Every structure is written in structure tokens, then in C-alpha cells.
Amino acid sequence: MLMDYHVHLERAGLSRGNAMRFVSQAQARGLSEIAFTEHAYNFVECAPMLARPGYVSMHGHGFRIDEYVALIEGLKDEGFRAKLGIEFDYIPETIGHAAEFLSRYPFDLVIGSVHWIGEWGFDIDASSWNDVDVEWAYSRYFELVCAAAGSGIFDCIGHPDVIKVFGARIADGPDRSRGSRDGRRELAGYYSALVSAASESGTCLEVSSAGLRRPAREAYPAMDLLKLACERGVPITLASDAHEPEEVGSRYDELVTWARAAGYRTVTVFGGRQPLQTEIG
Ligand SMILES: [Zn+2]
Numbered sequence: 001m002l003m004d005y006h007v008h009l010e011r012a013g014l015s016r017g018n019a020m021r022f023v024s025q026a027q028a029r030g031l032s033e034i035a036f037t038e039h040a041y042n043f044v045e046c047a048p049m050l051a052r053p054g055y056v057s058m059h060g061h062g063f064r065i066d067e068y069v070a071l072i073e074g075l076k077d078e079g080f081r082a083k084l085g086i087e088f089d090y091i092p093e094t095i096g097h098a099a100e101f102l103s104r105y106p107f108d109l110v111i112g113s114v115h116w117i118g119e120w121g122f123d124i125d126a127s128s129w130n131d132v133d134v135e136w137a138y139s140r141y142f143e144l145v146c147a148a149a150g151s152g153i154f155d156c157i158g159h160p161d162v163i164k165v166f167g168a169r170i171a172d173g174p175d176r177s178r179g180s181r182d183g184r185r186e187l188a189g190y191y192s193a194l195v196s197a198a199s200e201s202g203t204c205l206e207v208s209s210a211g212l213r214r215p216a217r218e219a220y221p222a223m224d225l226l227k228l229a230c231e232r233g234v235p236i237t238l239a240s241d242a243h244e245p246e247e248v249g250s251r252y253d254e255l256v257t258w259a260r261a262a263g264y265r266t267v268t269v270f271g272g273r274q275p276l277q278t279e280i281g
Pocket residue numbers: 087113115158159
């Protein structure tokens with residue numbers, strides 16, 4: 001079984017017709033299920049929990065959570081293999097409120113993602129990296145994503161090593177992307193900490209083809225991280241992070257090869273936030 005557990009309606013708009021374009025694409029690509037996982041910043045009710053400069057005002061689409069829930073639950077009632085999800089930012093100061101909010105709706109799965117290091121939205125604009133110390137960015141990112149994975153509030157961690165999104169690496173040696181000779185060892189430590197946090201809280205990691213479409217030119221997460229996660233029994237989901245219907249199931253042949261190469265034979269299916277393992281393919 002294959003599913004796409006991370007798609008966004010924000011650009012298409014919140015309507016049955018637009019949601020069906022995503023569902024149809026999933027069917028055309030032979031996927032058994034699709035999970036709509038809209039960004040929290042698109043819901044007016046979430047704005048107070050996402051206090052980052054310009055985040056909601058510049059990126060949000062002003063959706064109402066009740067309308068979104070009704071739309072996706074309606075598709076399920078019609079018999080479509082759709083899931084109700086949300087992608088929620090891990091923001092340490094407001095995580096308690098987020099958990100309370102998430103418990104009020106009948107989500108099938110909740111993705112937790114780190115897009116912000118303090119007030120820096122690091123995956124928005126490549127030029128924001130110009131004066132950044134890459135090793136500092138990795139260190140802060142993994143601190144946050146480990147806390148997100150360890151919180152137990154999320155079912156799954158989205159794009160687990162998205163800090164590589166614009167191609168900055170710490171393990172490439174001193175001459176490339178400002179990485180250091182010790183970068184590989186540091187990275188191994190970060191991977192191990194993330195896998196331990198996910199394993200202890202029972203949180204999945206998402207395997208996403210989005211990185212293949214970004215300057216990182218690699219699926220999330222990196223093979224070394226994914227192998228470690230497999231060794232320690234951390235389950236995975238499969239995801240495209242589609243923002244357009246055509247991106248649903250994008251490059252899944254490569255994604256499945258990636259997951260299998262790391263040792264995975266099963267992926268996770270969610271219903272009512274309960275995980276179940278099913279064979280890949
Ligand atoms: Zn994301």
C-alpha cells in the first residue's frame with residue numbers, strides 16, 4: 001500500500017472541487033490514501049499560536065478550521081480514501097495551546113514540523129542564509145526538531161532534516177557550504193538524538209519527496225538518518241508535500257526505493273490518530 005500523507009490545499013483553495021483534484025491525482029497515481037495536512041498558519045484560529053513576524057499575515061489564507069474539517073470529513077463520508085490532517089509548527093512557547101487545540105478536532109494525523117529557528121523562517125527564502133553560520137543553524141534546528149519529536153504531541157515529524165532545504169551542509173568538508181571536517185560526526189549525533197526522541201515518544205518520521213524538488217536535491221530524511229530510524233524501529237509515513245494537485249505522489253518510485261534501501265518494509269496508515277503498519281507497495 002502507498003499513500004500520500006502530506007498535501008496542501010492552500011494554493012488551490014478550500015473547496016470540494018479543488019480537494020477532488022488532489023484525490024483524483026492520488027487515484028491516477030495508484031495511491032490508496034491521501035491525507036490533507038493543511039498548514040496551521042492558514043487557519044485564523046491558529047494565528048495566536050504562531051506568533052512569528054509576518055507568518056500568518058503574509059502566508060496565511062484565512063481559512064476557518066470548521067470549514068476545513070467539514071470539507072474533508074465530507075469526502076470521507078462520500079467514500080473517498082481521504083484523511084483529515086494538519087501540519088502544525090513546533091513553536092516551543094505555545095506548544096501547550098497547540099496540543100489543546102489539536103485535541104478538539106477529529107484529526108486522523110497531526111504532522112509536527114520545524115520551520116522556524118526563533119524568528120527566522122529558514123525554509124522560506126534562500127537569501128536569508130547569506131550570513132548564517134551553517135553549523136549553528138543545524139545545531140539549533142536539531143535541538144528544536146528533537147523537542148518536537150519528544151513532545152509526543154505529534155503523530156509524525158514532517159520533512160525531518162529540512163534544514164538542508166537550500167543545500168547548506170555541515171558534513172561536506174571545510175570548503176563547501178561552510179561545512180567543517182567534524183560535520184559528519186556532529187550530524188551523526190543529531191540523527192541519533194532525533195531517532196531516540198521519536199522512538200521514546202512513538203512518533204513517526206515522514207519520508208518526503210519534497211527535498212527532491214528543492215535545492216537540497218535529496219529526499220527527506222537523509223539515508224544515514226533513515227537507516228538509523230529503521231534499525232531502532234521508528235515507523236515512517238510517505239509524503240510528497242504537494243502544494244499543487246500534479247505534485248501528489250510526486251517521484252514516489254524514488255521515494256519507495258529510498259525507504260526500502262534504508263531497510264523499511266512497512267509504512268504507517270493513520271485513522272483517528274491511531275497508527276497501523278502496512279506493507280509498502
Ligand atoms: Zn512543512
